[in-house]
Amino acid sequence: MHKLFTPFILLFTTLAMSQTDPRIYDIIDDISAERIKKDISTLVDFGTRHTLSDTVSSSRGIGAARRWIKSEFSTISKDCNDCLEVSYQKNFVEKGANPRITKDVWIVNVVAIQRGEKYPDRYIIMSGDIDSRVSASNDYTSDSPGANDNASGMAGTLEAARVLSKYKFDNSIVYLGLSGEEQGLFGGKGMAKYAKEKGWDIIGVFNNDMIGNIKGVDGIISNTDFRIFSEPVPPTETENERNMRRFYGGEVDGISRQLARYVHKNVKTYMPEMNPMMIYRLDRFGRGGHHRPFNDLGFAGIRIMEAHENYTQQHQDIRIENGISYGDVLEHVNFDYAKKLTAVNAINLASLAWAPPAPKELAIGGIVAPSAKFEWSKVPNAVGYKIYWRDTTSPTWDHSRYVGNVTDFTLEGVVIDNFFFGITAVGANGFESPVRFPNKIIR
Numbered sequence: 001m002h003k004l005f006t007p008f009i010l011l012f013t014t015l016a017m018s019q020t021d022p023r024i025y026d027i028i029d030d031i032s033a034e035r036i037k038k039d040i041s042t043l044v045d046f047g048t049r050h051t052l053s054d055t056v057s058s059s060r061g062i063g064a065a066r067r068w069i070k071s072e073f074s075t076i077s078k079d080c081n082d083c084l085e086v087s088y089q090k091n092f093v094e095k096g097a098n099p100r101i102t103k104d105v106w107i108v109n110v111v112a113i114q115r116g117e118k119y120p121d122r123y124i125i126m127s128g129d130i131d132s133r134v135s136a137s138n139d140y141t142s143d144s145p146g147a148n149d150n151a152s153g154m155a156g157t158l159e160a161a162r163v164l165s166k167y168k169f170d171n172s173i174v175y176l177g178l179s180g181e182e183q184g185l186f187g188g189k190g191m192a193k194y195a196k197e198k199g200w201d202i203i204g205v206f207n208n209d210m211i212g213n214i215k216g217v218d219g220i221i222s223n224t225d226f227r228i229f230s231e232p233v234p235p236t237e238t239e240n241e242r243n244m245r246r247f248y249g250g251e252v253d254g255i256s257r258q259l260a261r262y263v264h265k266n267v268k269t270y271m272p273e274m275n276p277m278m279i280y281r282l283d284r285f286g287r288g289g290h291h292r293p294f295n296d297l298g299f300a301g302i303r304i305m306e307a308h309e310n311y312t313q314q315h316q317d318i319r320i321e322n323g324i325s326y327g328d329v330l331e332h333v334n335f336d337y338a339k340k341l342t343a344v345n346a347i348n349l350a351s352l353a354w355a356p357p358a359p360k361e362l363a364i365g366g367i368v369a370p371s372a373k374f375e376w377s378k379v380p381n382a383v384g385y386k387i388y389w390r391d392t393t394s395p396t397w398d399h400s401r402y403v404g405n406v407t408d409f410t411l412e413g414v415v416i417d418n419f420f421f422g423i424t425a426v427g428a429n430g431f432e433s434p435v436r437f438p439n440k441i442i443r
């Protein structure tokens, strides 16, 4: 019995400790710049995808665009034995809801769900946007190609679905085309509300908005830099939680920030040629994006995007002025770069969809002691746990210790005052949950 049992334990331990999974490299290799280019071109060819644009034409306007996106997801689904549940999620918005809604409009999102086998009601979400705009925010008839903003994010989402639909996952993956972004984040608001009402357990949202420009207005050209925006703590935190932070820390350790660190670490592991920049803020200065409505309801969500934006190519009428060619046209998109950022999404969707949930509770103690103590709630299907810690000034979880299949542990010689701590659950396949920051104190 003992002899039989030992190799079994060893196998689990080895897998749990292993650093990389070859399937992740396959996923990176399968993402196609050509297909992304083709999809961005198709989206551009709808002329305008403005939220208030034509919905009847089969060749122009947002109606034609969303029907095409839905049919693309259905085609992908046919190739994987109907592995995607494809539908519209609709939200009626009345004229005057804000100055950018000049008539009654249905804000229609396209949803494709690849159902997880172990945790069908846990969701990791990738989103892009369907809609576009030009200089005047309410001009819904002029040509508005929105090649980078945000056909690139939408095409990346379609391509991730094509590649990942060849695999089976433990958690559900949602591929999302959101509408109404430019008019006031209406598609995200509607979808987040829908998810909340349905009781979705959301692991996180990857909002992709502009993933195809490598020439910045700052003069920098880089096909490896990209940004991961995450807010510090959820806006839904309670007064009590806010007070606790004063004494125990956590100002830079909210759920969205942990998701950002997860992506950062995974990219450093599997795509070391890339330069992920964690930006410690919700979004660009004073600007918005579709992860925010999810954050507003307490869900983890980050924005993944290019590092160097070009403002002459965003929200602009197509024209030449003082020798500068304005407009968000196809020619300005770098498809190889969009492919890389799509791969960033795909490997993180896969890793999270293959991972067990994080422990619900992590209690920490060790006040005036030479060691840090931990107790956490057990995670079904986890084969072990990994304790992480870092200097309080470090953005990344720099130290870790795999502690096996236990529910408490003491880190001897580590003083609680000098570090931040967290824990992950590790699956038999080696994939890890996002880090759970302590949410309880051991007295």
Ligand SMILES: [Zn+2]
Residues within 6 Å of the ligand: 149, 182, 314, 315
């Ligand atoms: Zn925009």
